[in-house]
Amino acid sequence: MRTLSRWGLVVGTLGFVASLTPSLIPRTVPMQGLLSGLCLAAGYGVGVALRALWVYLELPMRKRIDTPRAQRTFFGVLAFVVFLALLRAPHWQNLVRRAMQQPDVEGGAVLGIAAIAALVFVLVLIAARLFMVLMRKLSRRMERRVPPRVARAFGLVGALVLVALIANGVVFRTALHMLDASFREADARIAPDTAPPTAPESTGSAASLVAWDALGSAGRGFVASAPTAARIARFTSQPTMTPLRVYAGLPAADTAQARAQLALRELERVGGFSRAALIILTPTGSGWIDPAAIDSVEYLYRGNVASVAVQYSYFSSPLSLLIEPDNGEETARALFRAVYGHWRALPKDRRPKLYLHGLSLGAFNSARSADTFEMLGDPVDGALWSGPPFASRQWRALTDARNPGTPEWLPEFRDGAFVRFRNQHGTPVPAGTPWGPMRVVFLQYASDAITFFDQRDAFREPAWMDTPRGPDVSPGMRWYPLVTSMQLALDMMLSDSAPMGYGHVYAPSHYVDAWLDVTGLDDWSPAEVDTLKRVLDAQRRASLAKDEGSG
Incomplete structure (x- = not known):
């Protein structure tokens, strides 16, 4: 001493x-x-x-x-x-x-x-x-x-x-x-109770262009967990369909471009372009896709939707960003160009609505996949990006350009016709505000350090700590030089352990509201929407509890 x-x-x-x-x-x-x-x-x-x-x-x-x-x-x-x-x-x-x-x-x-x-x-x-x-x-x-x-x-x-x-x-x-x-090794492991699908329109089946063992662990879980038409029918009296899910894992082909082309051919084979909506999904680093996000939109479309994703890494998101920083963008861009090129060539009155989605690193790479100037003449219909990481240039630029007087944790951008921000309690944009031809929604929680971390916080107080604060940020939190940035760095590691609806764990009910904003669907009654939210939230809580118990 x-x-x-x-x-x-x-x-x-x-x-x-x-x-x-x-x-x-x-x-x-x-x-x-x-x-x-x-x-x-x-x-x-x-x-x-x-x-x-x-x-x-x-x-x-x-x-x-x-x-x-x-x-x-x-x-x-x-x-x-x-x-x-x-x-x-x-x-x-x-x-x-x-x-x-x-x-x-x-x-x-x-x-x-x-x-x-x-x-x-x-x-x-x-x-x-x-x-x-x-x-x-x-x-x-x-x-x-x-x-x-x-x-x-x-x-x-x-x-x-x-x-x-x-x-x-x-x-x-x-x-x-x-x-x-x-x-x-973990990605290649197949759970003993997960059998390949038998329906020919399912990726990984005997008729599929992508073999079951080439999907990877996350891809197999994504394909196998799709809701059936019968499950969706419990929420509506209208006709339902089983949604289509297409996935290409890293073992499916040698390059990002080859995997993207394979996913496109598989999407054509199963009839993805004949559905009412098509979603280009960008997974997280390990290839995982948040079931809360995809389930909610599939139910809202009553199964009349197809989605496609391509894996770009075996690593978790932080390791993928550190070790393979360009792989995610390269893969997301290759898939977008392949699907968008085919979609754009279809007659406008006979093609599906086209949307983009990604969570966390998936949101980061999904936002970089589409060139705005490339889409000026024929834009996609919208995008839902949840939990965008602090390194996302598009999110940062829009947040910094927010309307004066609006908080950083839930900003308003101009008239809300192009982009809107949402959290657990909705969006600050008044109901009925008209949208433009393309709808972009950022779903974010004020307690998500993956979104709001900033290296500069070591030497200056972040704007999201100003009054008023986000509803899920403790009023007892104070800024301290260096220490607060270290706290937030640890919070990023712990964000996935937060209760559902906080941190980096996004709730299906909040996805439902966000997808309704993006898609403009209006054929669900308020009572039906509330029931859907309640059931999907309960299912997700049970799934998270099961994963925590097995972990």
Whole structure:
């Protein structure tokens, strides 16, 4: 303890305390301990850097008092501050839970949080001190040839380059190969209770151009879970159909263009262009398509709809964006051009309505798949993009250009004729406002850190924290330099664990409202719509609970 920086411990303690305060998503004890340990380490590093800058500028500094009594007083004050913050931590987390209509949780295993945070801090401190040893060794070698300050600068740069080369060449590549093999094996695995479809109009059947084992795990689940005409008929007295779902997995062909052309031929084979609506789906990184999104529109169209998707990665969305940043856009663009080109050549009075959809990274790549100038003469009918990630250029441009006085978490864009934003409580655009020829809807929750994270939040308060706040954002959340950005980074990891209707878990009932906006369908009565929402939400909750239990 005597070797630790007093400046570092003071700033680190402030970071630890701030890390316990509310953010967007409730945290488990291990996640809170990890976050608090990293914030403690980051604050410690900032304190050490500030002291080093103070010394470098040769500013006056009081002599450090190292008597046993002074040490006890210093560490006692810090321990007391940490103790009070840990006692307050359960209350702060319950503020987040209340914003999501969740019951309070008593206690918070504060000793577990403190233990995990201490372990994380020690590990980070050891790594940092090993880095400093390496930097000093390199600096001493350079001091024989250049002045000491220049040698220290060369030592720092050299240590950074050496660590980066080792991490990239050994650690990162080894981890990448292991992850690739793991995800590829998981994608190829077929659940024992999932048999290939027998209906010839189903992708993966004996008549299909895409083999069952070439769909991938996500593709097989997507095709097999389509609702039947009989299930849809329970909600309406009008005629129903079994919706068509077309999917091409990574094993189906060698290139994105070949998979897109294969999906197009399969879509033609099953009669997708003869349906009332056709949806080009862009999946998430692993090929997953949110059932809440596709089920809702299939029910609204009473099954008279076809959808098509092509897989572009085995990895989860964050890994796919990091490792294969161009694959998603390339695949989404290839599929759009293939389908749009065929659709555009059809007579306007005999072709389906054409829509785009994607969730998260799927929304990101779907928005990049269509060239606006390419569609000026014959645009698609609309797009529904849910949970657009913060890196989405189109979403960011529209949000930044919002009408003055409208909040960032639910903006209004001009007259609402081209694009509208929705959340759990609807859209700020007044009912009856006319649409233009193309309808674009962004479905987003204010508590979704995947949408609202921004690297600049480390140094400035984000606009979505202004008053009024989103209904699912705790009023107890405060902005702290550096700490808030670390909280939001963890919130992105936890967004999929939020209750349905919050975070990154989008509810079927909210999709129903969004699809009604995009499609303009008006042949459902309000009572029928309410019943559909209630049943689809119940089914999705049961499915999420089953997945959580099996996981």
